[in-house]
Amino acid sequence: MPVVDIADKLALFSDHWSPKVVARLNDYEIKLVKLKGEFVWHTHEDTDELFLVIDGRLTIQLRDGDVTLGPGQLFVVPRGVEHCPIADGDVSAMLIEPAGVVNTGDAGGELTAARDTSLLD
Known part of the structure; x- marks a missing residue:
């Protein structure tokens, strides 16, 4: 069971609005994401979504x-x-949500991230 170094994982990518799975907890995924600018208005009808800011300011x-x-x-x-x-x-954040949640929720569009983008060892 490897230790996840958040700074090391964040250094592995530079794309924005494309969460990367760094750990799994039961049926949940722990994701790191880099954010810049404005995203899209959306909802997740079936789940809550946790945002934890690591660096920067997120509204x-x-x-x-x-x-x-x-x-x-x-x-x-x-x-x-x-x-x-x-x-x-630039903002770095952690997301915690059930496996398979689409980042753009019900909105879809060009900012929809690829599923199963993983940085697991």
Whole structure:
């Protein structure tokens, strides 16, 4: 059972809005992602989504008010809640969600990441 070094894993990629699986926990995937700019408004009807900021500042737009996170802060977007992340500058974050969740949820489009993109050893 290898130890996951978050900094080492983040150094392995540079693409934005394309989460990489670094660990699995039961039926969940632990993903690292680099963010920059604005994403798309979307929902995940069947699951909550956890954002944990590692570096930078991330704003998660919600229809009833925004949430801004800095390093070491996390926020859980409840299932079915429409949201749109915005990264002002470069942001590194961890996502925790059930295996197979599509990053763009119900929105689809060009920012939909490839499934099963993994950095597992």
